[in-house]
Amino acid sequence: MIRRVLVANRGEIAVRVVRACHELGIEAVAVYSTADRDSLAVRLADRAVCIGPPPASQSYLVIPQVIAAATTTGCDAVHPGYGFLSENTAFVRACADNDLVFVGPSPEVMEIMGDKARAKDAMRDAGLPLVPGSPGRLATAADAAPIAAAAGYPVLLKAAAGGGGRGMRLVDDPADLSAAFRQASQEAEAAFGDGGMYLEKAVVDAHHVEIQVLCDGFGGVLICGERECSIQRRHQKLLEEAPSPFIDEATRDAMAAAAERACRAVSYLNAGTIEFLVGADRSFYFMEMNTRLQVEHPVTEAVTGIDLVREQLRIASGERLAMTGRASMRGHAIEFRLNAEDPSHGFRPSAGDVTRFDAPLGPGVRVDTHAYSGYRMPPTYDSLLAKLIVHAENRDACIARGLRALAETRIEGISTTRELFEDILRERRFREGRYTTAYLADAAADLPHLGPA
Amino acid sequence: MPDLDEARAAADGIASSEEELCLVALFGDDARSLIQRVRGRDFPNAALTKPADAGEAERVRRLVEILEDSGAGELTVDDGGTRITVRKQEDPVPQQFAATAAPQPVAVAPPPANAGPVVTSPLVGTFYRSSAPGEPVFVEVGDRVEVGQVLCLIEAMKLFSELKSDHAGTVRSVLAQDGAAVEFGQILFELEP
Numbered sequence A: 001m002i003r004r005v006l007v008a009n010r011g012e013i014a015v016r017v018v019r020a021c022h023e024l025g026i027e028a029v030a031v032y033s034t035a036d037r038d039s040l041a042v043r044l045a046d047r048a049v050c051i052g053p054p055p056a057s058q059s060y061l062v063i064p065q066v067i068a069a070a071t072t073t074g075c076d077a078v079h080p081g082y083g084f085l086s087e088n089t090a091f092v093r094a095c096a097d098n099d100l101v102f103v104g105p106s107p108e109v110m111e112i113m114g115d116k117a118r119a120k121d122a123m124r125d126a127g128l129p130l131v132p133g134s135p136g137r138l139a140t141a142a143d144a145a146p147i148a149a150a151a152g153y154p155v156l157l158k159a160a161a162g163g164g165g166r167g168m169r170l171v172d173d174p175a176d177l178s179a180a181f182r183q184a185s186q187e188a189e190a191a192f193g194d195g196g197m198y199l200e201k202a203v204v205d206a207h208h209v210e211i212q213v214l215c216d217g218f219g220g221v222l223i224c225g226e227r228e229c230s231i232q233r234r235h236q237k238l239l240e241e242a243p244s245p246f247i248d249e250a251t252r253d254a255m256a257a258a259a260e261r262a263c264r265a266v267s268y269l270n271a272g273t274i275e276f277l278v279g280a281d282r283s284f285y286f287m288e289m290n291t292r293l294q295v296e297h298p299v300t301e302a303v304t305g306i307d308l309v310r311e312q313l314r315i316a317s318g319e320r321l322a323m324t325g326r327a328s329m330r331g332h333a334i335e336f337r338l339n340a341e342d343p344s345h346g347f348r349p350s351a352g353d354v355t356r357f358d359a360p361l362g363p364g365v366r367v368d369t370h371a372y373s374g375y376r377m378p379p380t381y382d383s384l385l386a387k388l389i390v391h392a393e394n395r396d397a398c399i400a401r402g403l404r405a406l407a408e409t410r411i412e413g414i415s416t417t418r419e420l421f422e423d424i425l426r427e428r429r430f431r432e433g434r435y436t437t438a439y440l441a442d443a444a445a446d447l448p449h450l451g452p453a
Numbered sequence B: 001m002p003d004l005d006e007a008r009a010a011a012d013g014i015a016s017s018e019e020e021l022c023l024v025a026l027f028g029d030d031a032r033s034l035i036q037r038v039r040g041r042d043f044p045n046a047a048l049t050k051p052a053d054a055g056e057a058e059r060v061r062r063l064v065e066i067l068e069d070s071g072a073g074e075l076t077v078d079d080g081g082t083r084i085t086v087r088k089q090e091d092p093v094p095q096q097f098a099a100t101a102a103p104q105p106v107a108v109a110p111p112p113a114n115a116g117p118v119v120t121s122p123l124v125g126t127f128y129r130s131s132a133p134g135e136p137v138f139v140e141v142g143d144r145v146e147v148g149q150v151l152c153l154i155e156a157m158k159l160f161s162e163l164k165s166d167h168a169g170t171v172r173s174v175l176a177q178d179g180a181a182v183e184f185g186q187i188l189f190e191l192e193p
Helices: A011-023 A040-044 A063-072 A089-097 A107-114 A116-125 A141-151 A174-192 A249-265 A297-304 A308-316 A395-408 A418-426 B004-011 B018-027 B029-039 B044-049 B052-070
Strands: A004-007 A027-033 A047-052 A077-079 A155-159 A169-171 A197-201 A207-215 A221-233 A236-242 A270-278 A284-290 A332-339 A356-358 A365-369 A384-392 A410-412 B074-078 B083-087 B118-120 B125-128 B150-156 B159-164 B169-174 B187-192
Touching: A004 A011, A004 A063, A011 A027, A011 A040, A011 A308, A011 A365, A011 A384, A027 A040, A027 A063, A047 A063, A063 A089, A063 B125, A063 B150, A077 A308, A089 A107, A107 A116, A107 A284, A116 A197, A116 A249, A116 A284, A141 A155, A141 A174, A141 A197, A155 A174, A169 A174, A174 A197, A207 A249, A207 A284, A207 A308, A221 A249, A221 A297, A236 A297, A236 A418, A249 A270, A249 A284, A270 A308, A297 A308, A297 A332, A297 A365, A297 A384, A332 A395, A332 A418, A384 A395, A395 A418, B150 B187
Parallel strands: A004 A027, A004 A077, A027 A047
Antiparallel strands: A155 A169, A155 A197, A207 A221, A207 A270, A221 A236, A236 A332, A270 A284, A332 A384, A356 A410, A365 A384, B074 B083, B118 B187, B125 B150, B150 B159, B169 B187
């Protein structure tokens, strides 16, 4: 068993990993930048190492600093959380070179899944359905035109190395294709150091549904159900729920089988998520695989009763999954991302002093956060302040519980997305479970706290 | 009572209000020394535009800034008339490992007692005072060091980085043990200018 883990992250996820370590009797070492000296992870960890100044490029992203923090404190493993170095193959290899167990998949699998074009090739070979589009990277804008015409407009241009909506363009009109290609490619070059692009048909009225998986080193695969993640702003998730109110049992089974094939095809190890785009007719297409823990993992934990982070640490310790196949699911869960943002002003960031933070309590409520009353939200990192997860016997009860918990939540000093979530839970289409990735635009008139983007 | 302009000229910029002007006009040198003592003599220009207590607050603020920039724990200024001490509060030290579980702790060194320059670690890693085991140390307490002189090595991921001094001075103390784990920002050397 792993004995001491370096938590190579910050914020709420660092707290989450420290907690899982302690529940397994593992010591946790936190790393922090000078901006995070007073963070909760530093306080809860058995030990903490300052690794640099506030910019992530000089602290959380500096591989030698993070590795040295692990080796000088006698860690035997590294948990990367999400973001930062979690999908960086150079980091995974540096862990191996320094005799540190990386809590995650192999760098080879990460490399395949990290390149969207290569990932699609591998998944096509494994028999997963793909959105019609370019078979791989596109060399030039001229190469894109016939492929776009064959797939049918509208089409999406996407960065091969990308994510988070950067290097992405929706093109309705063939006349706009070459200009959009150039812009998106430049954006991808700037964001990821790789201007490689691919193209696919834009699935309209789409849902974003993802399947959580756990794989051990003995060929065991556990499918932990789906999460509906269609409520997004600028291609970033805001609210996730499980099970999806949209897909039916047959689709769920087919997606689970596809996810299992994907894992076996690449000999996947540890926790991962396979993202699918689901059309209005419930046809589904492989989008990408995230080779790490996800922000929204607590939704799955609530409905399956599985502690995904503990399982990650157990798998990394060389243990066998206690159960394989399909995890059973009970009740309904919703996660709200309480971001330090102002939805009434285009989700502009709202860093500063959290003068008061009263988290909700009571049955079926979980809050994952690094914040507390008096916490200073630094402007340096992402805006996630807290995640509120509610769980109840069915979706209606879960919505009622969500409204109750959001009303109990008091956050003063900064703006958050809390009020927007109250609007969403009262809005008719959401309550009926009829929403797509265009929800915020479609329902804007009925969401009083949502301002113009 | 003399003319106000005359009085102002005689007060030579010492008085910052009409009240003080009157004091100087009425009591001459006695009033001057009183006003100077209250204000402190370092900031005569501030005294022209600000009342006496604002000048004093400004002076303390500057001392706090100097203290924060220095890495020292305490600073005292005594100019004969006024003595001001500013002192840093101890940073909360992160919780340490259980005694049986841990290698050496990476506690940040306590702030040094003087206000001389300090050299901090830019890296997380292992601190070495010499280029190889058995070799003489790069610097010893009492040695004179120049800007750019190598003070120690820090090893991270099997790479050894030289840490060079960005100050000139005499080594007053070495605050990390040879072979110890050090972190970003940790004070490694104190110098005397």
